[in-house]
Amino acid sequence: MNIEDYGWDGYFEKEWKKKHKEGMLPARIISDYGQFLRVVCEKGEGLVKRPVQKAYDEINLAVGDWVAVDDLSEDQRSICFVLPRKTKFSRAAAGYEVKEQIVAANVDVVFLIQSLNRDFNMRRLERYLIAAWESGAMPVVVLSKADCCDDLPQKLAEVYETAPGVDVHAISCVTGEGIDDIKKYISKGKTAALLGSSGVGKSTLTNLLAGAELLKTSEVREKDSRGRHTTTHRELILLPQGGLIMDTPGMRTLLLWEADTGMEMMFGDVEELTKKCRFYDCRHENEPGCAVKEALESGSLENTKWEAWVKLQKEQEYLEAKKQGKLRQREKKWAKQIASIKTDSY
Ligand SMILES: Nc1nc2c(ncn2[C@@H]2O[C@H](COP(=O)(O)OP(=O)(O)OP(=O)(O)O)[C@@H](O)[C@H]2O)c(=O)[nH]1
Ligand SMILES: [Mg+2]
Ligand SMILES: [Zn+2]
Known part of the structure; x- marks a missing residue:
């Protein structure tokens, strides 16, 4: 096994030199079973336990991460540390707790997949694009099931409008249309991740690229064509022709975790506009001199785009407040701890 085939390169080598010790090997996480992770290193594959009670990054491991493992036999390896990531695609984990969930680490390309025969949704694509720009990986929009679509030009026009400057490909795993275009992004040592809702054909595409039925796929539901x-x-x-592809479970919702760069990339023009209002604290409702209102009236800003921005903005503010709340809890705990140290020692 050659780790360069798995994406090891000068970047990781440099980071490795800073931190590794004798008796450690670099390994890449290739599957995640919760408590256990499957890793591959120059000595082969094996399962390791997910570490607990370590630094944040070490618990929050994800498929695609490069880690250091002990150079022991397959069933005795454990994770020593994680190498700094080149890219990471994150989302806010659903649930009460404010938590980052890393969906894919160290990927070069993210294929954002929507199928052409079901709820084709530009607002959803917007979210995926924001998260992709934030991740540091290159986004590519993939429209699957082209064999089931009879208004492709119109759908493509919508995507171009939502994702200016992003590569877009319509593909079909049935007819083979567009598959060669996808292959061009995945050369030796490069990693691509497939992200999208359930049933859009991520595993089908993975199997097709791998040239083998490695992953289970299943028919979408008859009544609403959901996965x-x-x-x-x-x-x-690892693909036989070189390069790596990451299959992921279909996502129900993509709650954004961090979105500064992503929002700027997707909504930079809207953000610029909000700065042109007469009042710096303009709520863009009925204030005089509101640049947003003017743009909406003249049609230079589309209603749907504005509404999407407002919604995402609110969501971000809410998440931020939640994060701050968590911080405050931590600070309180910290203060108590310090107080107890003081009473103990003085
Ligand atoms: N007509 C048509 N059907 C496709 C195409 N690609 C996939 N399918 C079908 O769509 C269904 C769902 O495909 P999967 O590959 O299981 O979808 P998935 O995205 O992996 O779904 P999850 O694992 O649930 O997230 C299967 O019945 C596939 O045969 C395509 O290009 N055209
Ligand atoms: Mg699947
Ligand atoms: Zn305004």
Whole structure:
């Protein structure tokens, strides 16, 4: 096994030199089963336990991460540390707690997949694009099931409008249309991740690229053509022609975690506009001299785009407040701890 085939390069080598010790090997996480992770190193594959009670980054490991493992036999390896990531695609984990969930680490390209035969949704694509720009990886929009679509030019026009400057490909795993275009992004040592809702054909595409039925796929539901959440864990697969592809479980919602760069990339023009209002604290409702209102009236800003921005902005503010709340809790805990140290020692 050659780790360069798995994406090891000068960047990781440099980071490795800073921190590794005798008796450690670099390994890449290729699947995530919760408590256990499958890793591959020059000595082969094996399962390791997910570390607990370590630094944040070390618990929050994800498929695609490069880690250091002990150079022991397959069933005795454990993770020593994680190498700094080149890119990371994150989302806010659903649930009460404010938590980052890393969906894919160290990917070069993210294929954002929507299928052409079901709820084709530009607002959803916007979210995926924001998260992709934030991740540091290159986004590519993939429209699957082209064999089931009879208004492709119109759909493409919508995507070009939502994702200016981003590569867009319509593909079909049935006819083979567009598959060669996808292959061009995945050369030796490069990692691509497939992200999208359940049933859009991520695992089908992975199998097609791998040239083998490695992953389970299943028919979408008859009544609403939604997927059945067939894939349940992330998996990184080495392709015979070189390069790696990561299949992921379909996402129900993509709650943004960080969005500064992503929002700027997607909504830079809207943000500029909000700065042109007469009042610096303009709520863009009925204030005089509101640049947003003017742009909406003249049609230079589309209603749907503005509404999307407002919604995302609110969501970000809410998440920020939640994060701050968590911080405050931590600070309180910290203050108590310090107080107890003081009473103990003085
Ligand atoms: N007509 C048509 N059907 C496709 C195409 N690609 C995939 N499918 C079908 O769509 C269904 C769902 O495909 P999967 O590959 O399981 O979808 P997935 O995105 O992996 O779904 P999850 O694992 O649930 O997230 C299967 O029945 C596939 O055969 C395509 O290009 N055209
Ligand atoms: Mg799947
Ligand atoms: Zn305004």
